[in-house]
Amino acid sequence: MSSRLRIGLVGDHNPSVIAHRAIPVALELAASELGLHASGDWVATAAISNAAKDLSPYQGIWCVPASPYENMQGALDAIQFAREQQIPFLGTCAGFQHALIEYARNGLGMKDADHAESNPAATQPLISRLSCSLVEVESEITLVPGSILQRSYGTLTITEGYHCNYGPSAECEARFQGAFRVTARDAAGEVRGGELEGYRFFVGTLFQPERRALKGDVPPIVREFLRAAATQDA
Secondary structure, three states: OOOEEEEEEEOOOOOOOOOHHHHHHHHHHHHHHOOEEEEEEEEOHOOOHHHHHHHHOOOOOEOOOOOOOOOHHHHHHHHHHHHHOOOOOEOOHHHHHHHHHHHHHHOOOOOOOOEOOOOOOOOEEEEEEOOOOOEEEEEEEEEEEHHHHHHHHHEEEEEEEEEEOOEEOOOOOHOOOOOEEEEEOOOOOOOOOOOOOOOOOOOEEEEEHHHHHHHHOOOOOHHHHHHHHOOOOH
């Protein structure tokens, strides 16, 4: 197990974004619990021109909240690189949304899959505006037994916070046909997180688990993300 980790934080850093302030704290708390040293490097989407070159130094890739991204294609390229190279990947909020789009386009051939926020005229808006805003909302979430999310939290029911107006559309889950497994739902059964089957760690959540760190709590899924990054070559 590597004791020193470099994590690529793909997104457009903005200190006014609560999640962006929480992420470095989350990495520090989780790494300390595991006896590791982890540093997070902000990788602006506009700076990604060759994902294989730009992201090769990192043992884990975290696509972070706050969209639309300055360069959506850069974010999608980063996610594709992580997926195809089986580098441990975590996508929270917008990171999860774009992981769904990347997999739809490049894994399932849905070339028109898009995000309604960045492309309101999209013919196939895989990510659409939520009927009820989840900006600064906390809610109960049910996890699928045996999933990475469930194992990381050690329970079937959790409460987490959000800051989003967009999420997977009604057709998203049916289109994926189980390849991207839904492993977290809210009380109404809406998709709130998922995992790509056949990967050691490829997880996305619509909620923002990193926010726990601002209360001094270790976010369980961040801990498991670092654990996977530290052992990816094992």
